[in-house]
Each structure stands twice: as structure tokens, then as C-alpha cells.
Amino acid sequence: MTTTAEPRVARRRPVRRTGAAVVRPGFVWAVPATLFFLIFAVLPLILVAVLSFASWDGISAPRFAGLDNWRTLIHDHVMIQSLWLSVLITVLGVVVQTPLSILLGVWAAGHQRNRAVLSAIYFVPLLLSATAVSILWRALLDPNFGVPAQAKWLFGDGNLFGRQTSAIGVLVFVGAWQYTPFHTLIYQGAARAIPQVLYQAAEIDGAGRVRQFWHITLPQLRNTMITSMILMVVGGLTTFDTVLILTQGGPGTDTTISAYYMYQRAFKSFDFGGGSAIALVLVLIATVISLIVVKVSGYDKMRGTTEGL
Amino acid sequence: MMKRVLLPRAVAGGVALVLGLSLAACGGSDSGSGGSGSFKVLVYGDASNKVEKQIVATFNKTSKVKAVLQTIPGADYQQKLQTIINTKQAPDVFFNWGGGSIQPFVKAGLLLPLNDMIAKDPRLKADFLPSVFNSAVVDGKPYGIPMRGTQPVLLFDNKKVLADAGVSEPKTWEDLLSAVKVLKAKHITPIALGGGDQWPTLMWYEYMYDRIAGPGLFDKAMSGDKSAWAAPESRTALSRLKELIDAGAFGSNYDSVKYTDGGSVALVAQGRAGFELMGSWYYSQQQQDNPDFAKTGLGYTSFPTVSGGAGDPKDIVGNTNNFYSVLKKTKYPDAVAQFLKLMYSDEFVKAHMAIGNLPTTTNTTNFLNTATDPAYAKYQYDLVKAAPSFQLSWDQAYPQSASEAMHTAVQQFFDGKLDADGFIKAMQALPTS
Known part of the structure; x- marks a missing residue:
């Protein structure tokens, strides 16, 4: 008799618990994250906005300068060029990295042992810091003592950092070398999550490997592609360390992208007001681009890819 | 749900850029060594650091207040200096190129004019070639002691x-x-x-x-x-x-x-x-x-x-020479003065000669023959002595x-x-x- 009473109590409790979980968590839970966001994101942003209306060399007290920084910025052809370069490097990064990481990711999703070993090796570049990677490639691409000196048929005189096209090419290549493994990992996970029944059904219908890839794998990876591309866009627009170490914005100002130009103005020319104005422009542009990507890709009303399964 | 999460995230991505600005400014080091009884000496990092290390070691042998040497390698020296000079991480003594490179610091009232030190020990001025010493004179006051070779x-x-x-x-x-x-x-x-x-x-x-x-x-x-x-x-x-x-x-x-x-x-x-x-x-x-x-x-x-x-x-x-300048807020001006005296010592001159640098002190001529390559030392010395004009590098001027x-x-x-x-x-x- 006692045994029948106990389950009754036990049964009631879980019911109450699930009922409580439906209630939205209180604002208190968001306090830590909100505080961090305010202190480390909103506050600096406001300070930078204020600084963009001032003239400050970093030593003496800042002086209010009105719209001076903004006026020079609008007429600064290096600034306008730097925006285009940022966009170009971002677009090239997406175009190069996406197909590579999809192919590698889908390939690595197989459960064969050799694939597991190789994908572990592919992952290594991601573990290195961008600075170390840049220094490594700077040395490897030295025109007299690096790879170009041994492969003249491919690199000619090896003046990779002395021309705009090849300097941009190096930046895109090094970026891809470092970040493709990360996106490969994302695609690997996503590809493994595709239900096997879809492939089994396709096989019965007589679809080959290639058709399966185009008609099942790719559509199923749609949401992953959007995620990965947004990460690439944010990463591309904020590219900095590779430029700092590989090209220093050169030759001339040919690879001076906005983030590097901001650094140059603030920390090399000691014009922190002008640097802040550039930073603010970058924030605005990154926000607008993110919003566009969200709208165009339908990320805001993302649909499941397993409906009806 | 996705939209609400993503918007702040997109903003945050942009803000990360801005953060880079403010965080980089906080990148100090060795704050622990700034305790009682030591002062920091900041130097451009290259092959000449061998001598700076030796001189600091010599100084620390006899002095109660210790000198701590810090080096910043290569081309980013000026940027790092400018970002820390008005903060707690600022060095007490720092390497510079004289002239235009210290003018903004003088204007901001950060540097110690060396008149008092020179009054106590006239050799801090008299033992250096005047044309070199004068490149670190700003608005009529001396702010630097030559500390390497010309x-x-x-x-x-x-x-x-x-x-x-x-x-x-x-x-x-x-x-x-x-x-x-x-x-x-x-x-x-x-x-x-x-x-x-x-x-x-x-x-x-x-x-x-x-x-x-x-x-x-x-x-x-x-x-x-x-x-x-x-x-x-x-x-x-x-x-x-x-x-x-x-x-x-x-x-x-x-x-x-x-x-x-x-x-x-x-x-x-x-x-x-x-x-x-x-x-x-x-x-x-x-x-x-x-x-x-x-x-x-x-x-x-x-x-x-x-x-x-x-x-x-x-x-x-x-470059006429490099200089040590002293920050006004140093806690140990007397120890720093003792340290600066080493810049005209025989040991200093010999150590620089040994790595091919040519100091600009008046006792340099005594040691031209002790250089690893006396011919090179003598060639430079004569060249500098005979030059009607010694143009400071444009980017330093x-x-x-x-x-x-x-x-x-x-x-x-x-x-x-x-x-x-x-x-x-x-x-x-x-x-x-």
C-alpha cells in the first residue's frame, strides 16, 4: 500500500517542475551578460563616439574639435579606398573559403579512420595565433630565401608584397589557410547531422554520389552556410593582424584596409580623434552589412531542414 | 528569437574593433618590478642591447636602487612609448632620437629638464660632443644624454x-x-x-x-x-x-x-x-x-x-646619436643621475667600440684603437668630425x-x-x- 502512495507523489512533482520551466527566466539571469556588454561594448563605443569629435594625441588632454575629424574623413581618398579594400578582401575570403570548407567538411564527415586522422591534421592551423601564422608566411614568401626563390616559374621575381594584386592575394590566401579548418569543422558537424534516410531514399531512386551531393547535402547545409558566411564576413571586415604583419598596408596604401587604417591613424600618427571616427564608421558599416545578410538570407526566420522527416 | 540574438551580436562584432583600441592601450608589462627600489629603463631592441645590459649590470652592482632594463624590438618602439608614457606603466628613463621625437613629450610637460643634474655634475654635458648633445636640447633646456653611438x-x-x-x-x-x-x-x-x-x-x-x-x-x-x-x-x-x-x-x-x-x-x-x-x-x-x-x-x-x-x-x-631622457615623475632622480653618469664612463665607450658603435664622448678618441675594427671606428670618427652638416633622418626631424x-x-x-x-x-x- 505504501508502495502505491509513493509513485503518486513522485509523479506529481515532475509535473510541477515542467510547469515552472515554461515561465520565462527573470531579468536577473541576464544581469552578468548585460553588465559585460555595457562595460566592454557599449561604454567604449560611446567613448569612441565622443573621441571622434575631439583632437587628441594620447599625451596631452583631448581638445573638442567639432566636426573636423569627420570633414577630413569624407575627403580622405585613402579612407574611401580602404572601405572598398575591406569589402574586397571579405568577399574574396568568402568566395575562396566557402567551397573549400564545404568540400573538405563533407569529405571529413565520413567515418573512415584515415579521414579522422587527416581532419585532425587539417585542424592545426586554427590552433596557431594569427600573428604566428603571418610571421610564418612572411618568412616562407620571402622573395630571396623563401618559396618564391625556388619556384620562379610560378612567382616570377617573387615581388609578392610589392604589387597590389599579389599582396591582396597573399592576404586572402593566408586568411583562408588559417580559417578554412574552422569552417570545415562546422560543415563536418552539419553534414554528419543530415539524416541517413535521405541518402538511402536517394540511392533507391538511383541517384549517384554527385547528385546526392547537389540535391541532398547542399540543401541540407543551407543554414550552416549562412552561419559560416556571417562569421566569415565579420572576420573579413575585422581583419587586422595579417595586414599588420604581412603588408603593413603596403605597398604604399594598396592594402590599407579600414581596420588597419584606423590603427595607423590612432597609433602611428597619434591622431586618436581621426582613428575613432574611422572606428565608428566601421561599426556602422559592419552593423548594416550584418543586418542585410540577416534579411537577405532569411536567417531571422530560419526554417528547419528536416521538416516531414 | 534568432533576430533578437543576432542584432546585438552584429553590433558586438563591430564593437570588438573599438575594443581593440582601448585594450591595446592597457597592454603594460612588468608592473610587478616597479616596486620599491627600482626604476625602469626602456630601450629600442636590437643588437646594441648587449651594451645596455652590461651597463645596467654594472650599475646594479653598486647601487641600492636597481635599474630594470626593458626592450621593445624593432619598428614599433615609438608607438608603444607614446601609448604608455602618460600612464602608470611609463618608464623612468627611455631611449629616443632627440629633436622631434621628444618634442611632444616636452610640450606636455612630461620630461625632466636635466639642468639640475648637470649643475651637480658638469661632466654630464661637458664630456659629450656639443653638436650631438645639442640635438636633445628643446626650447633651450637639455633633455637627453647621448647613450649609444653616432x-x-x-x-x-x-x-x-x-x-x-x-x-x-x-x-x-x-x-x-x-x-x-x-x-x-x-x-x-x-x-x-x-x-x-x-x-x-x-x-x-x-x-x-x-x-x-x-x-x-x-x-x-x-x-x-x-x-x-x-x-x-x-x-x-x-x-x-x-x-x-x-x-x-x-x-x-x-x-x-x-x-x-x-x-x-x-x-x-x-x-x-x-x-x-x-x-x-x-x-x-x-x-x-x-x-x-x-x-x-x-x-x-x-x-x-x-x-x-x-x-x-x-x-x-x-642619427646624431640616441638619447636617454628622464620622466619628471620618476621616484629616484638621484639614482637616475648616477646611472646617466655611466654614459661617459670608459667601460661604456669600450663596450660600444667592441660592437662597432662609435660613442660621442670626449674620451672616445682614447679608445679608437680598442675597437674590434679600429679602421672602421676611425673612419666614422673622421667622417663625423669633418662633416659640415649632419642631417637628422627626415622621419625623426x-x-x-x-x-x-x-x-x-x-x-x-x-x-x-x-x-x-x-x-x-x-x-x-x-x-x-
């Missing part, structure tokens, strides 16, 4: 490469052009140039303008008269440089080569280039990277004369805020992306104060 820019060469090609060290511009032609025909890069660093390229302008127009043109431009850059002498200097570039003197990939990572240094040492124009510290760099070559294979001469130029062929360009734009213009003219008019315009746009 650094005139010389034309270095690989003796074996020149001998094999049957070329001798060039005396005139025409000699240099014909040497370039001979070396090029032998598939050797005639002149190594670390164009990726940009400032090595600038040295060619400094000498060319001095040889063609004399030191007056640059002084005029520095005083604010921007028409100086458009003078006919300026155009002549540019066309002469163009002549050299077009002759293939620097090869075609110099913008991918750097001096700071040892690229151009190795080219000369391995006999793959004939010449390199560089400051006198090149000797200690070669000694560190390629000791055998520095001993037997490294030749040097002054910049060739240019016929028809107004400048004295004995003029030199470069101009305010720091000008150096980025100057370097860009210098590189773009060498690349052919700017013509003479474009270069003149860029130089005229530089701030002079």
Missing part, C-alpha cells in the same frame, strides 16, 4: 662581389651607375634595399637631396616654407633617383624585402647583392648575423658625390604624425605610383609642427 648612413658593400665583378667602391654618381650596370649583367642585385620597411628607402632621398641642394632645402621645408619641395633642385634630385631606379639598381622585388627581418642583410652577406645603404649600426648587425663576413668581407664608403650638386660631398645624414604619410610617399615614388609632382605634393601636405 649613426651616420654609409654605403656598405660586399668586397668579394665587387672584386669579382671588377668594380671598385664608387666615388661619384657615375661610378655608382656603371657599377650597377656591371653587377646587373652578372645577375646580382646591384643594391639591396629593405623597401618593405620603407625607412631604408628614405635614406636614398636624404642623401640625394643633400648632395643636389645642400642642407638648406630641407631646413627651409622644415621651417614651414613648403615651396622648397617644388624648387628645381628638388626635381633634379628626384630625377636622379629615378635614373637609378630605372637602371634596375634595386632589382624589382625590393618592396617584398625587409631590413628588420634580416632579409637585405643576408643578401649582401651571401654575395647576392653588391651594396646596401644603411646606418653605421649595419656593422654590428652583420657582426651578429654573419660574424665571418663582418670581419673580412664587409666594405664601406661614404655616399658618392654628385656632379653639379650644391651640397658638400662631406655632408652626412643619419619631422613630427611623428608626419612619418606615416612620408614613408608612403617615399615608397610610392620608388614604385612609380607617384611621379615627381605627386611626391612634391605629398611632401608639401606633411605637418611641420
Whole structure:
């Protein structure tokens, strides 16, 4: 008799618990994250906005300068060029990295042992810091003592950092070398999550490997592609360390992208007001681009890819 | 749900950029060593640090207040200094180039005028060559004590490469052009140039303008008269440089080569280039990277004369010396004064001589023979003594805020992306104060 009473109590409790979980968590839970966001994101942003209306060399007290920084910025052809370069490097990064990481990711999703070993090796570049990677490639691409000196048929005189096209090419290549493994990992996970029944059904219908890839794998990876591309866009627009170490914005100002130009103005020319104005422009542009990507890709009303399964 | 999460995230992504600005400013180090009884000495990191380490060790042997040496490697020295100089991480004593490099700090009232120290110990001024000591005098007050060797820019060469090609060290511009032609025909890069660093390229302008127009043109431009850059002498200097570039003197990939990572240094040492124009510290760099070559294979001469130029062929360009300046807020001014006294000591002079630097103290002449290469020391000493004008490097003479734009213009003219008019315009746009 006692045994029948106990389950009754036990049964009631879980019911109450699930009922409580439906209630939205209180604002208190968001306090830590909100505080961090305010202190480390909103506050600096406001300070930078204020600084963009001032003239400050970093030593003496800042002086209010009105719209001076903004006026020079609008007429600064290096600034306008730097925006285009940022966009170009971002677009090239997406175009190069996406197909590579999809192919590698889908390939690595197989459960064969050799694939597991190789994908572990592919992952290594991601573990290195961008600075170390840049220094490594700077040395490897030295025109007299690096790879170009041994492969003249491919690199000619090896003046990779002395021309705009090849300097941009190096930046895109090094970026891809470092970040493709990360996106490969994302695609690997996503590809493994595709239900096997879809492939089994396709096989019965007589679809080959290639058709399966185009008609099942790719559509199923749609949401992953959007995620990965947004990460690439944010990463591309904020590219900095590779430029700092590989090209220093050169030759001339040919690879001076906005983030590097901001650094140059603030920390090399000691014009922190002008640097802040550039930073603010970058924030605005990154926000607008993110919003566009969200709208165009339908990320805001993302649909499941397993409906009806 | 997704939308709500993503929007702040997109903003946050952008904000990360801004954060970079504020965080970088906090990047101090060694805050622990700043405790009681020590002061920080901040120095540009390169081969000469050997001597700074030795001097600091000597000082610490007898002093109760210890000196702590910190080095910042290579080209980012000035940036790091400027970001920390008005913070808690600021050093007590720091390396600089005198002149324009400390002017903003003096204006902001951060530096200690050394008058009192000199009054207590007159040798802090009297034991240094006046022309050098005076480069760190700002608004009539001394702010720096010379702490390394004088650094005139010389034309270095690989003796074996020149001998094999049957070329001798060039005396005139025409000699240099014909040497370039001979070396090029032998598939050797005639002149190594670390164009990726940009400032090595600038040295060619400094000498060319001095040889063609004399030191007056640059002084005029520095005083604010921007028409100086458009003078006919300026155009002549540019066309002469163009002549050299077009002759293939620097090869075609110099913008991918750097001096700071040892690229151009190795080219000369391995006999793959004939010449390199560089400051006198090149000797200690070669000694560190390629000791055998520095001993037997490294030749040097002054910049060739240019016929028809107004400048004295004995003029030199470069850095007069480096200096130690002292921050006003240092807790140990007396200990720092004791430390600075070592800069005219015999030990200091001998240690610098041993790595090929040439100190500018009055007792330097006593030790010319103790240098590892007495001939090199004597050559430099005579060169500096005889020079009617010693032009400070342009990027040190101009305010720091000008150096980025100057370097860009210098590189773009060498690349052919700017013509003479474009270069003149860029130089005229530089701030002079």
C-alpha cells in the first residue's frame, strides 16, 4: 500500500517542475551578460563616439574639435579606398573559403579512420595565433630565401608584397589557410547531422554520389552556410593582424584596409580623434552589412531542414 | 528569437574593433618590478642591447636602487612609448632620437629638464660632443644624454662581389651607375634595399637631396616654407633617383624585402647583392648575423658625390646619436643621475667600440684603437668630425604624425605610383609642427 502512495507523489512533482520551466527566466539571469556588454561594448563605443569629435594625441588632454575629424574623413581618398579594400578582401575570403570548407567538411564527415586522422591534421592551423601564422608566411614568401626563390616559374621575381594584386592575394590566401579548418569543422558537424534516410531514399531512386551531393547535402547545409558566411564576413571586415604583419598596408596604401587604417591613424600618427571616427564608421558599416545578410538570407526566420522527416 | 540574438551580436562584432583600441592601450608589462627600489629603463631592441645590459649590470652592482632594463624590438618602439608614457606603466628613463621625437613629450610637460643634474655634475654635458648633445636640447633646456653611438648612413658593400665583378667602391654618381650596370649583367642585385620597411628607402632621398641642394632645402621645408619641395633642385634630385631606379639598381622585388627581418642583410652577406645603404649600426648587425663576413668581407664608403650638386660631398645624414631622457615623475632622480653618469664612463665607450658603435664622448678618441675594427671606428670618427652638416633622418626631424604619410610617399615614388609632382605634393601636405 505504501508502495502505491509513493509513485503518486513522485509523479506529481515532475509535473510541477515542467510547469515552472515554461515561465520565462527573470531579468536577473541576464544581469552578468548585460553588465559585460555595457562595460566592454557599449561604454567604449560611446567613448569612441565622443573621441571622434575631439583632437587628441594620447599625451596631452583631448581638445573638442567639432566636426573636423569627420570633414577630413569624407575627403580622405585613402579612407574611401580602404572601405572598398575591406569589402574586397571579405568577399574574396568568402568566395575562396566557402567551397573549400564545404568540400573538405563533407569529405571529413565520413567515418573512415584515415579521414579522422587527416581532419585532425587539417585542424592545426586554427590552433596557431594569427600573428604566428603571418610571421610564418612572411618568412616562407620571402622573395630571396623563401618559396618564391625556388619556384620562379610560378612567382616570377617573387615581388609578392610589392604589387597590389599579389599582396591582396597573399592576404586572402593566408586568411583562408588559417580559417578554412574552422569552417570545415562546422560543415563536418552539419553534414554528419543530415539524416541517413535521405541518402538511402536517394540511392533507391538511383541517384549517384554527385547528385546526392547537389540535391541532398547542399540543401541540407543551407543554414550552416549562412552561419559560416556571417562569421566569415565579420572576420573579413575585422581583419587586422595579417595586414599588420604581412603588408603593413603596403605597398604604399594598396592594402590599407579600414581596420588597419584606423590603427595607423590612432597609433602611428597619434591622431586618436581621426582613428575613432574611422572606428565608428566601421561599426556602422559592419552593423548594416550584418543586418542585410540577416534579411537577405532569411536567417531571422530560419526554417528547419528536416521538416516531414 | 534568432533576430533578437543576432542584432546585438552584429553590433558586438563591430564593437570588438573599438575594443581593440582601448585594450591595446592597457597592454603594460612588468608592473610587478616597479616596486620599491627600482626604476625602469626602456630601450629600442636590437643588437646594441648587449651594451645596455652590461651597463645596467654594472650599475646594479653598486647601487641600492636597481635599474630594470626593458626592450621593445624593432619598428614599433615609438608607438608603444607614446601609448604608455602618460600612464602608470611609463618608464623612468627611455631611449629616443632627440629633436622631434621628444618634442611632444616636452610640450606636455612630461620630461625632466636635466639642468639640475648637470649643475651637480658638469661632466654630464661637458664630456659629450656639443653638436650631438645639442640635438636633445628643446626650447633651450637639455633633455637627453647621448647613450649609444653616432649613426651616420654609409654605403656598405660586399668586397668579394665587387672584386669579382671588377668594380671598385664608387666615388661619384657615375661610378655608382656603371657599377650597377656591371653587377646587373652578372645577375646580382646591384643594391639591396629593405623597401618593405620603407625607412631604408628614405635614406636614398636624404642623401640625394643633400648632395643636389645642400642642407638648406630641407631646413627651409622644415621651417614651414613648403615651396622648397617644388624648387628645381628638388626635381633634379628626384630625377636622379629615378635614373637609378630605372637602371634596375634595386632589382624589382625590393618592396617584398625587409631590413628588420634580416632579409637585405643576408643578401649582401651571401654575395647576392653588391651594396646596401644603411646606418653605421649595419656593422654590428652583420657582426651578429654573419660574424665571418663582418670581419673580412664587409666594405664601406661614404655616399658618392654628385656632379653639379650644391651640397658638400662631406655632408652626412643619419642619427646624431640616441638619447636617454628622464620622466619628471620618476621616484629616484638621484639614482637616475648616477646611472646617466655611466654614459661617459670608459667601460661604456669600450663596450660600444667592441660592437662597432662609435660613442660621442670626449674620451672616445682614447679608445679608437680598442675597437674590434679600429679602421672602421676611425673612419666614422673622421667622417663625423669633418662633416659640415649632419642631417637628422627626415622621419625623426619631422613630427611623428608626419612619418606615416612620408614613408608612403617615399615608397610610392620608388614604385612609380607617384611621379615627381605627386611626391612634391605629398611632401608639401606633411605637418611641420
